[in-house]
Amino acid sequence: MSPETKDIATPSRTRELLEKYGFSFKKSLGQNFLIDPNILHNIVAVAELTKDKAALEIGPGIGALTEQLCRTAGQVLAIEIDQRLLPILSDSLAVYDNVQVVHGDVLKLDVKRLMAEYLPAYDKVSVVANLPYYVTSPILMKLLEERLPLEHIVVMIQKEVAERIAAGPGSKDYGSLSVAVQFYAVAEVAMTVPASVFIPRPHVDSAVLKLTMRDRPAVEVADEGLFFRVVRASFGQRRKTLYNNLLGNLFGKDQRDLVTAVLKAADIDPSRRGETLSLAEFARLANVIHRFQEKG
Ligand code: SAM
Numbered sequence: 001m002s003p004e005t006k007d008i009a010t011p012s013r014t015r016e017l018l019e020k021y022g023f024s025f026k027k028s029l030g031q032n033f034l035i036d037p038n039i040l041h042n043i044v045a046v047a048e049l050t051k052d053k054a055a056l057e058i059g060p061g062i063g064a065l066t067e068q069l070c071r072t073a074g075q076v077l078a079i080e081i082d083q084r085l086l087p088i089l090s091d092s093l094a095v096y097d098n099v100q101v102v103h104g105d106v107l108k109l110d111v112k113r114l115m116a117e118y119l120p121a122y123d124k125v126s127v128v129a130n131l132p133y134y135v136t137s138p139i140l141m142k143l144l145e146e147r148l149p150l151e152h153i154v155v156m157i158q159k160e161v162a163e164r165i166a167a168g169p170g171s172k173d174y175g176s177l178s179v180a181v182q183f184y185a186v187a188e189v190a191m192t193v194p195a196s197v198f199i200p201r202p203h204v205d206s207a208v209l210k211l212t213m214r215d216r217p218a219v220e221v222a223d224e225g226l227f228f229r230v231v232r233a234s235f236g237q238r239r240k241t242l243y244n245n246l247l248g249n250l251f252g253k254d255q256r257d258l259v260t261a262v263l264k265a266a267d268i269d270p271s272r273r274g275e276t277l278s279l280a281e282f283a284r285l286a287n288v289i290h291r292f293q294e295k296g
Pocket residue numbers: 029030031032033034035058059060061062063064065066079080081082085104105106107129130131132133135
């Protein structure tokens with residue numbers, strides 16, 4: 001195999017590209033590049049891509065994952081914040097005619113508009129990415145809250161965060177991030193990944209999180225903002241009861257009777273802890289509070 005046809009995600013090809021362009025990693029941008037083609041094949045398989053689907057990648061780096069996406073999907077759109085990577089990407093991905101790279105910060109860009117502009121022919125688009133770990137949650141919440149027309153979101157993230165997102169009620173990992181993500185998607189940890197498949201090696205363990213987008217949110221809520229405020233308040237201090245967390249974080253200290261009445265109407269034991277409530281129970285609680293507020 002000549003160097004040109006070798007996968008980008010091999011230690012030798014990666015080193016060659018980095019040296020050719022004198023590239024130095026920026027820790028502040030979460031730059032840990034993948035150098036193991038097998039891991040990449042597994043990630044792409046988890047995303048269930050085919051040639052009639054498109055992929056949206058956040059942070060292509062030097063194109064290790066992008067290359068596999070080009071081979072498997074019909075069209076690829078990649079968003080990269082680091083300008084220094086653009087000439088490297090046009091070199092490393094030169095043989096693929098189904099990829100476009102947009103320069104910018106995914107948190108600031110209008111991603112819905114970019115998808116409409118660059119992937120107009122595809123009704124099935126999935127995000128597939130090895131995310132920069134310093135902004136995992138903001139990126140995921142942006143993709144979910146903006147209700148982008150996505151099929152799956154398959155992302156390499158810090159293992160601990162993946163476990164928190166996929167956790168269910170009663171688990172020590174279950175928290176407001178689990179509820180926020182599971183409101184929009186079904187979450188599962190698809191695989192864990194050793195630090196040895198990256199350069200430079202990250203100091204944390206990694207995992208691939210698979211989100212399958214729901215057609216509509218998991219539960220029906222009258223006021224989404226209120227639902228999320230109730231969730232955050234309930235998880236406020238983990239050792240406290242639901243009653244005390246609601247009293248301290250959502251209602252005023254002088255509203256003891258109201259909190260008691262709300263929990264009774266929602267049929268939830270006030271001595272329970274927030275981390276034992278299912279999404280359906282949080283929704284019931286939020287909808288009761290909404291009703292009480294409307295009545296004044
Ligand atoms: N996909 C490549 C790979 O797997 O080898 C690189 C992954 S590396 C963990 C994260 C990439 O995201 C880097 O290329 C980094 O420059 C880019 N990045 C960091 N913050 C970003 C942001 N806010 N918007 C877009 N790209 C970003």
